[in-house]
Amino acid sequence: MSELDIERRGSTAVLTLNRPQAMNALSGSLMQAIARNVSALGRDDTVRAIIVTGAGERAFSAGLDLKELGTDASTLGAVDSASVEENPVRAIETCPKPVIAAINGVAITGGFELALACDVLIASTSARFADTHGRVGVIPGWGLSQKLPRLVGVYRAKEISFTGNFIDARTACDWGLVNRVVEPGDLMPAALKLAGEMAQVPAAFLSDYKRLIDDGFALPYGEAMALEQERSRHHNGAVSASELEARRANVQARGRSQ
Structure with a gap:
């Protein structure tokens, strides 16, 4: 089973993180697969927009695969890499095409950062967000410490990051972290509609x-x-x-x- 499913919907490419049994945690191989494919799709003239989502209903992504990190800390290399072929966040941020995050469940720490790298964030009502860097003792490497204060204000950012507590989708929308919140069944249709509207622009x-x-x-x-x-x-x-x-x-x- 592939850790990253890629589906074409007309001019839109849908990338699905496909490790539902691990809450779509980011293994080293999955991070590289995201980075390589986003980079390739960015060069593909037949692709006009990209959607990133997670398999299953529980998680968009639970962040870095801590179980893998416990046996092989080299996985952190992809976090610090400047290469768009290795670093998924760097690949999304530099992609010339609009990238839409369809957040179907929890987005935790690295998963949170992956979502924030996208251009537009649509969350289902079951989405929740948390920054647990402090709880696991790892300094952010994908921009969370700098993006979050700019998006929600420094005081709210400190509350989120210092506690590691979840915020729900409605709160995330009220605080400016996501564009809109929809029912789970409406998540992909909303993301695909938005991608189609963006594709009308040269x-x-x-x-x-x-x-x-x-x-x-x-x-x-x-x-x-x-x-x-x-x-x-x-x-x-x-x-x-x-x-x-x-x-x-x-x-x-x-x-x-x-």
């Missing part, structure tokens, strides 16, 4: 826009605004009036059909 433009948002988010506000101005001048200066008119007509047509 792929090259969507890639550039994703990079602009991510690059700007990593900068102080003033520098981020300057970055936007620089890229705006470069991109918009190459758009012809006829192209702009055709795109405007498409936007209007879409608006009338909704």
Whole structure:
């Protein structure tokens, strides 16, 4: 049985972490499989969006496979690797295609970080989130200590990380950790619908826009605004009036059909 199932739904690739008996814990081989396949899909022109989810109903991912780590600590190497062929979070963050997390159950520690690497997070009502780095004595290596305060505020982040307690899906949504919460049966349809809507935007433009948002988010506000101005001048200066008119007509047509 493959630890990572890959299914094509039109222009969308669905990656399913397939270790339900281990709550989809991230073994060394699974981490590398995610990294390699996300990198490959990012280069595949027939793929317009990627969805990452977990097999079964209990877990999106329970984080690093601590049982494996107990016998082979080299698994931590994939956490610290800068290579997009080894580090699943790095592969998702640098993927030129939008990556949607369909969070079907618990997302714990490394699983939490894997979800936060995605561009859009949709959670089922059974999803729960926890950071147990403190309880297992491992320092985050996939960005949780820096992303979480920026998303929910430093005080809430410290509460989550210092206690290791779970927060439920509704709280996660209220705190800005996920985009929306749906019933379990609606999770994949919602993710696929969103992926299809994203696929309507030209792929090259969507890639550039994703990079602009991510690059700007990593900068102080003033520098981020300057970055936007620089890229705006470069991109918009190459758009012809006829192209702009055709795109405007498409936007209007879409608006009338909704």
